[in-house]
Amino acid sequence: MHSSSPISRRDVIKGLGAGVALVGLGALGSTAQAAAAPVAASAAAPASGPFSLPKLPYAYDALEPHLDARTMEIHHSRHHQAYINNANAALRDQAALSALTGIQLLQRLPSVPDAVRAAVRNNVGGHVNHSFFWEIMGPGATVPTGALAAAIDKAFGSFEEFKTRFAAAATGRFGSGWAWLNVRGGALVIESTANQDSPWSDGAVPVLGLDVWEHAYYLKYQNVRPDYVKAFWNVVNWRKVEANFTAAPV
16 A cells, blocks of 8 residues: 655646646656656647547536536646657657557557657556546446446445545655556456556456646645545446446456
């Protein structure tokens, strides 16, 4: 489990608060061990390419009061779109790579050419992670049932204990990243990744994920990430999570 650490206010969030969407976190590096390179958000017309912004399955204000409409709008239409723009730009002259799905690209990162590997890892990762994130949320609180509920109890002892451990992973992730409930080796595990790194690149299959980049919550929760994590449980679409679990290989 990761230990909790202070979450500082960054310039990227200052821009967000002023209504300017920026995605620009991460460290340098072009190998699979390097941290995510900066991703600049843009309001420009989307670059043509294999990826496009998915429509949300609910309105921007549908997750109120837990996730505010303004954050959802900026997060989806600016931040997610920026990852797509940069991914499409990186793949502009890569016909073979462009024929693959985002998940396939992340699963094959070691074979992606050095010249575009960091861009694929950061931006295709950002696109795949966010597309997944939108789908596992929805209005109206539910709880896990059936095989998923049984698997959670088996892996963590109880649903409440699972939530406690997941929250620890989310709040303990230093800086930017994600908390995940993954299927790995046929069992449920709680993990976290930095920046836009994805479980798909590490042999796991995500069934639930939470974005803990500050742009996901700062307008409403400022630097109090634990409150954002607590609010997340009110918008989890457990029917979708159950579908992800059922589809995962055992």
